[in-house]
Amino acid sequence: MGAALARVAQCTSAGSGCGTLEITPLNESLLKEIIKFVENFSTRHPQEAAFVFKEPLEWKTQLDCSAFGVGYKIDGTTVQSEAKGKDGQPLLLLTGSTLKVRSFDQLSHLLYIAMEKKLKEAQACLEANRDPIVNILGPGYGTVEGEDMSILHLLDKVKKDDDPETDIKMKIFILLNQLDMQLLNSSLKHISQEVRLNPAAVNNEVDLLKHFCGKGEDTVLESLEYTSDYTFSNGCRAPPWRQMHGEICYLIIKPHDTDPLYITCSTAGVYLNGGKLKEKSDIDYERKSDIYKDIVTFLRERSPRFVENMSKQEYSFFKEPESEKYYQHMEVIDAEDSGQSQKPYDYTEKNVYEKMKGSSAKSKSIDSKKLEPSLKWKNIVRSAIHSDKATKKDIEEERRRGTVSKKIKKKTTSISPESVKIQPASKCKTSEKCKEVSESSSETEEDEEQPERHQEGITDLPSEYWQIQKLVKYLKGGNPTATVIALCSMRDFNLAQETCQLAIRDVGGLEVLINLLDTEEIKCQIGSLKILKEISQNSLIRHAIADLGGLQIMVKILDSPDKDLKCFAAETIANVARFKRARQTVRQHGGIKRLVGLLECISVGPTTLTPHQAKDFEIARCGALALRSCSKSTKNKEAILKAGGIPLLAKWLKCSHVNILTPVVGTLQECASEESYRLAVRTEGMIEDLVKNLSSEHEELQMHCASAIFKCAEDKETRDLVRQHGGLQPLSVLLGNSQNKQLLAAVTGAVWKCAISGENVSKFQEYKAIEALVGLLTDQPEEVLVNVVGALGECCQEPINRAIIRKCGGIPPLVKLLTGTDQALLVNVTKAVGACATEPENMMIIDRLDGVRLLWSLLKNPNPDVQASAAWAICPCIENAKDAGEMVRSFVGGLELIVNLLKSKNKEVLASVCAAITNIAKDEENLAVITDHGVVPLLSKLANTNNDKLRHHLAEAISHCCLWGSNRVTFGETKAVAPLVRYLKSNDPSVHRATAQALYQLSEDPNNCITMHENGVVKLLLAMVGSTDEALQEAAAGCIANIRRLALATEKAKYG
């Protein structure tokens, strides 16, 4: 498997890099092959299976220790196999989530245990062990690029000593090599199915289309010409230097309804090029459109008339008497199909028919004789299905020449439920081929063959399909006894496999299973639920179950006295209710209340349970699972609340069993998006338990706890509670676990929200969380980054942390994140950068990295939150940068941009921009520029506001802007003064100070003094003079002095 994985799997996933296998269909099929190999290994080669690996295969598993049963010693979270190697070490060892396996026996058993997680486990194993052969046989057998000498090497060894182990090694190695070959072959098959155009195919299509060109009304095109008449020996018409790019030829197509189209046919497909260059006879080779798979598809997109006339061709085609007969025949088959229950191969075949109808249109031949070919599609498909070797070979040969669609080959090898697409590009040649095949068979023969065809199909469908169909028949027609037997037998299929899941659906099994739920037979109900529970892992099945009304019945079953039945029903609901409509159904039929009811039982406490308690416990667990699924809908959250779910959840939160804690906390964290739940979490003392479980060994539980804290820590009391219960330390510790991204996202989120409280920040500092957070600034997914940066932003409120961030090298990655696109992330990043910028040393780094320019350009972001956050961040930057004025001027159009943001409707944006303008205006030159951009009237327009934050910054901006030219007068003219006076009545002291200062500046202009006086400013200011705030005192006094001076001067003028 080394070679296959290294060469095939890796190269398909080259993009993802760093040792993960992408889930491509190819990789998946490879994995499946490997799984099959390993699963059967212990039965096929028992001796070899017992061989103990040189090194264990080690990987992070998702399996729970509870999955292991007989043959394993389970001790807490470690699981050991009872089977041991010669050295007494267990052959399988699970500690935490690290799994070590040392023999094929254990591997195949493990895969058996893993059930539906099989694929994931195999993937994880192969990802962690790039070259399993080395682990299994020792480093001498590694996969070496180039010549593989290991077999020779091994042969030598066998000759030299008689060690029996070498013999076994040899066998294993050969087996693995066989698997390798098998894998390479199958991947080759996959790759070869990708279709590429070639000269012959293009030629055929052009020839065909030419038959339908002309001036007439019914023709599809006016003309279609090659640009060059010269054909190279390889069939291409493109000049050799263009052939290097895979181009085959160029065409000029004149449709009836559009301008001439200049197109390029290349191996990748058909697309529009730049057309003929005027002076020269050359062509502009640049691609100007999307790539289409062939000319017909291309024309369908481009010319409506083409499509229209094509359909006319189709019509005339079907008027042919012979074909009509044929058509009817097909109808009959269709009717037959719909009479039976639906089966995957029906879809396939129907699709083939439809395609034939469609392709008949495409292959609209010129004369009636040529109409035949498309009919013969069926024949080639059939002959292929008949797996007549000779025919197959023929087709394969054809394929090699590239004239027959590879998709047909696919049809012969596997019948998949998806439609079989026939490539029109190659249809012409195939049609001829069909003709050859079909000439020998008469129509009557075909009719006789019809039922046989079904039979032939059988061999192509997985055998499970037929067995399941049979079992469903017994389910339908059996009494309870037979039904139970059939149900139990059905459970022996690998229900985690999609083939089986869909087979059950397609043979009408779901209807029967759901009907069984509606009976009184508890055994049948349980049996049915056991199956539904498994297959509802598949989303198609989930939807089907909901559509068939299964949820309603399952909700009803929750009232049953039988405890097992309740458990299975709840568990199945948990699976099905993963989409909105299903959750709604559960609620509307009173499911939430019943599910909450399942949590109402026994006291929680003892760690050891009697069997009776264990059952109740299981019921509660299943109920919690279902609630967790349901709680994703807001209305369900309310319903859980109404049904009295919170105290029950709180009660179960006290228990110590991970199995039940996980869904309970999962429900809680999901619901914590609602205010009422957050309140309950705080007041019912759940924080303590959440904190306790942060130190659990189960990552899922940790994750739920962390995200519950994340959501609840929005309010201060909760944050304090988290600290008081010692939750900050486990959170800090969890920051070190950077493997599990979901967990990390939740933990960083919790850290972020907790860090909003200053006391918590100093704790975090103590636990070295800041350093850890800085470490998480790179190579993390966005959902983690948002939280990390948010947390850093909060921590930066403490001056010492700003220094820590700088020392840990956190500023460059932060500045780099300013170039991102995720808006939530940008809001946090700008905030963090702004907080860092309050430190002059940090500012030097930010400035060097051109961070201010990046912040400034974020003002152009369409999201107001980002705009505001960026503007806030700009303020400390201007304050702390050296030569700030020069720097600001260097941003071309920057000042105009920020002034124009004063037209925003968002109060936060306005306040932040006012703050930024205050800082900008400190530089006289810049003040002049923004005055030119009309900052004064824009500020005046904002004056009538009740928002204290905006008032504060607006007043500051006004007072700073007064310092240039005749701005004072302009503020007066644009009626900014009177509203400002009213600001003094605000309750916010910071508004008072800023306003007094602005008024003081404005009072330098006599007209403003008059306006102020008229608005009763003196009395208000007199009160301010008594303030303890010196700046306020001074400004108020200054303003009063100005007014008084004006009054004296006026009096003097009047009476003097």
Place this chain on the structure above:
Amino acid sequence: MNRKRLQQLTDSLVRSAKHFNKKEVECLIKLFHTLATESRDRFAAVGLDRNMFRNILHCTFGMTDDMIMDRVFRAFDKDNDSCISVVEWVEGLSIFLRGTLEEKIKYCFEVYDLNGDGYISREEMFHMLKNSLLKQPSEEDPDEGIKDLVEITLKKMDYDHDGKLSFLDFEKAVRDENLLLEAFGPCLPDIKSSMAFELKTFQETNEL
């Protein structure tokens, strides 16, 4: 019956039929005597005969299959005298109503092992399952489905692949999948009727 004997009988039954307490045993004995007098046949010994017992199974526990009811009777009738004595009655009901899984497995196997040879053979299965499928008129061989069902069952339960079910096979299969306990036909009461019976017998008799 004199009081002393009744006392002795009750005490011994409380020990042998583990799942009932003294009160309950008394109630069952009382019920037995009521039923036994009803069916009193001068010539028979004191006890319930086959017909009477089948009648109880049918009316009280909703069983319908004649063959299975016969087998249940045989399972109750330990000494094979075609009559269920008071001891057999109480001990039988102990398993029938409240038996542990082990006891029930043993009991069911006994019921299904028609000829009592220690194995459930293909033929026995066929016999027990023959009415379990709806006859499809279209099918050529009406028994084909049943045969197939027997094969499916064997495939599932015959662990040692000897073509018949030993007790070990049966036990293992049922432990793996509890639903298979009554694999060849209902021979235990369903939860509703057993609850109704217990309620009726233990409470109403108490009130008397």
